[in-house]
Amino acid sequence: MIYFDHAATTPVRKEAMECMLPWLSCNTGNASSLHSAGKQARAAINQARAYISELIGAEHANDIIFTSGGTESDNMALSGMAPFLIQSGKRVILTSEMEHHAILNQIPHIDLPIQKAPVCSNGVVDLGWIEDHLNRFDVGLVSIMAVNNETGVKQPINEIADLCRKYGAIFHTDAVQAIGHMEINVSDVGIDLLSLSGHKFGAPDGIGALYISKRVRDMISPISYGGGQEFGFRPGTENVAGIVGLGAAAHILMGCMREEITQYELMSKMFIKHLRTYGCDFQVNFENQNRVGNILSLYFPGVESEFLLRMCDADRLCISAASACSSGSKSPSHVLTACGFTDDKARSTVRISFGHTTTIDEINLASVKLCLSRQQDKGVRKCKKVFQPDRFLNSQMNVKSREEEKLR
Numbered sequence: 001m002i003y004f005d006h007a008a009t010t011p012v013r014k015e016a017m018e019c020m021l022p023w024l025s026c027n028t029g030n031a032s033s034l035h036s037a038g039k040q041a042r043a044a045i046n047q048a049r050a051y052i053s054e055l056i057g058a059e060h061a062n063d064i065i066f067t068s069g070g071t072e073s074d075n076m077a078l079s080g081m082a083p084f085l086i087q088s089g090k091r092v093i094l095t096s097e098m099e100h101h102a103i104l105n106q107i108p109h110i111d112l113p114i115q116k117a118p119v120c121s122n123g124v125v126d127l128g129w130i131e132d133h134l135n136r137f138d139v140g141l142v143s144i145m146a147v148n149n150e151t152g153v154k155q156p157i158n159e160i161a162d163l164c165r166k167y168g169a170i171f172h173t174d175a176v177q178a179i180g181h182m183e184i185n186v187s188d189v190g191i192d193l194l195s196l197s198g199h200k201f202g203a204p205d206g207i208g209a210l211y212i213s214k215r216v217r218d219m220i221s222p223i224s225y226g227g228g229q230e231f232g233f234r235p236g237t238e239n240v241a242g243i244v245g246l247g248a249a250a251h252i253l254m255g256c257m258r259e260e261i262t263q264y265e266l267m268s269k270m271f272i273k274h275l276r277t278y279g280c281d282f283q284v285n286f287e288n289q290n291r292v293g294n295i296l297s298l299y300f301p302g303v304e305s306e307f308l309l310r311m312c313d314a315d316r317l318c319i320s321a322a323s324a325c326s327s328g329s330k331s332p333s334h335v336l337t338a339c340g341f342t343d344d345k346a347r348s349t350v351r352i353s354f355g356h357t358t359t360i361d362e363i364n365l366a367s368v369k370l371c372l373s374r375q376q377d378k379g380v381r382k383c384k385k386v387f388q389p390d391r392f393l394n395s396q397m398n399v400k401s402r403e404e405e406k407l408r
Contacts (some may be wrong), residue, residue, distance in 0.1 A: 001317075001331075002316065002317045002362045002366045003271060003313050003316065003355075004205060004353060004362075005318050005320045006200075006355030006356075006358070007152075007200070007294070007295050008320060009200070010201065010202060011202070011250055011355070011356075011357050012245065012249075013202050013248070013313075013356065014167045015248060016202055016204075016249045017348075017394070018281070019240045019244050019248040020204070020244050021240075021246070023041075023044070023240045023241035027040065027044075027240075029270065031045050031238050032227065032237070041240045042178045044243070044244050045066075045156050045242060045243050047247060048244055048246055048248070049064045049160045050114065050247075051247040051248070051251040051254075052064050052209055052246065052247060052250045054250075054254065055250040055251075055253060055254055056185065056186050056196070056211060057187045057188060057189055059212055059214065060214070062211055062231065063213060063214065063217075064210075065209060065210055065211075065230045065233045065366060066207070066234065066238060066243050067208045067209060067210055067234055068207065069198070069205070069206060069207065069208035070102060070174065070176040070196065070197035070241075071102040071197065072234075073195035073197070073208050073210040074100065074102035074106070074143075074193055074195050075145065075223060076220070076234070077173070077220075078103065078141070079110060079225050080220040080221050080222065081141050081170065081193075081216070081220055081221075082112055082221075083223070084219040085112060085141060086111075086112065088140060090138045090139060090140030091140060091343040091396055092112070092114075092115065092138055092139045093114045093115070093135070093141045093143065094114075094130060094139055094141070094142045094144075094209055095114060095115075095116055095117070095120075095142070095143045095144065096116055096144055096145075096338075097117065097153075098119045098125070098145075098150075098338045099143070099174065100149060103314075104116075104182065104254060104334075108254070115133060117129045117130050117144070119338040119339050120339075122158065122286065122289050122339075123151045123153035123286045123289055123318070124155060124289070125144055127156055127384075129137075130144075130160060130163060134163055134164070135167065139167065139169045141169060141170045141171075141172060142169050142171050143171075143172040143173070143174070144160055144172070144173060144174075144218060145172045145176075145177070145183065146159065146174065146178035146184065147171060147175070147177040147295075147307040148336075149177045150333060150351055151289075151291070151295070151335060152177075152258050152286070152288050152292045152294070152295025152296070153290065153291050154178075154182060154284050154290045154292065157171075157191070160173075160188045161190040162190070165190055170215075170216055170219070171192050171405075172194070173194055173195070174378060175192055175195060175196050176196060176197045177200060177292070178207075179200065179201050179290040180202070181264065181293065181294055182261070183258075187225060187335070191211070191213070192212075192215055193216065194210070195208070195209075198242070198246040201249055201250075201253060202249040202356060204241075204242055206239070206242055207239060207242035207243060207245065207246045208246070210233075216241055222235065224236070226238060228251055237274060254379055261292075262293075262295060264292070265293035265360060267293070267354050267363050268294070268296055268354070270360075270363050271296065271352065271367055272296070273370075274363070274367035275298075275370065280371045280374055281302075281373070282298050282301075283298070283299040283301070284297070285297035285298065285349060286297065294353055295351065295352075295353045296352040296353070297349055297351055298351075299345055299348055299349045300348050301348060304346065305347055305348055306325055306347075308350055308372065309350065309375035311376050312369060312370060312373045315372065315373060316399050317341065317366055317369040317370065319350050319370070320350065320351045320353075321350055321351065324332070332346035338394040
């Protein structure tokens with residue numbers, strides 16, 4: 001099987017798994033306990049906190065609060081800030097039409113005016129709209145994602161952070177798809193709140209974190225209640241094994257992220273080149289925009305993405321039509337329609353996403369499988385020429401060594 005849905009979830013890194021194993025077997029201790037086993041667990045959590053703090057450029061390790069993942073972190077950021085915003089009088093929250101449902105589905109449950117910024121056809125949030133609303137309204141919080149999970153387009157978080165400082169608003173960014181795929185320094189940029197999720201960069205499912213800057217630490221309230229864990233922000237016995245895995249994945253990234261970013265960019269170019277070589281009828285959405293290298297949004301005219309996914313899956317190639325969190329929806333992607341796509345184009349768009357386990361052989365073979373799946377549809381007559389997989393694979397044998405050399 002070829003797995004090209006890493007933006008949905010990516011395998012646990014081997015080194016992270018090795019660090020976790022003792023905490024799933026012989027190491028037993030509640031980090032709140034005062035005995036040696038508890039102290040050992042606390043030390044492991046503190047080390048993981050320091051690794052994540054270093055990865056994102058936080059000033060203090062204690063700025064990191066462990067959560068169950070990106071959704072909980074997003075909920076803590078918005079719902080946790082709501083009481084302060086009500087009290088301060090700066091009640092308006094700005095977000096965008098392309099945010100993850102972890103942000104958008106909170107809106108009905110927050111008793112504050114929330115306005116959604118439009119998205120330009122290039123996949124970038126309308127920066128002028130944001131400044132205009134910061135200037136005209138009592139905006140207390142702005143929440144814009146760093147990288148969109150369906151398009152891979154990077155958002156202008158540096159500029160948004162500057163605007164928030166200028167107008168006295170708090171800035172939260174959902175960086176779930178950014179960690180490991182672009183460098184972010186929260187201190188340099190001026191980010192107040194940042195969400196991340198471990199299963200997007202090589203940690204296990206069910207573990208994430210929220211960065212809370214010193215500036216807003218006294219403003220945010222917990223959204224659940226119990227013990228005093230995580231400095232009172234997130235009660236409940238800590239998931240030591242998951243936290244250790246998250247810290248280990250962050251520590252690994254610090255040593256290999258730049259190399260992996262380069263690899264993803266090369267893989268993306270290779271994959272597109274292969275599809276174009278044999279005339280597959282497709283378009284690269286947002287091709288000339290500033291995107292992360294591991295996510296490709298591809299439009300196949302005249303082919304329903306659901307049909308294409310099923311054909312690929314039958315050929316043991318895993319891709320997606322949109323965010324995995326909304327894959328059961330019958331409506332076209334809210335992200336793509338926000339970018340101005342027609343319903344037909346949105347329904348004929350698929351997402352390809354690479355990860356740390358992706359190989360050159362997989363890039364070569366997956367492009368073959370995708371083209372063959374495309375030709376299974378009646379729209380094959382629209383292709384420029386009929387793809388001949390044997391000829392293509394033979395030609396790839398001659399260039400494989402050169403491509404692998406580029407990735408070293």
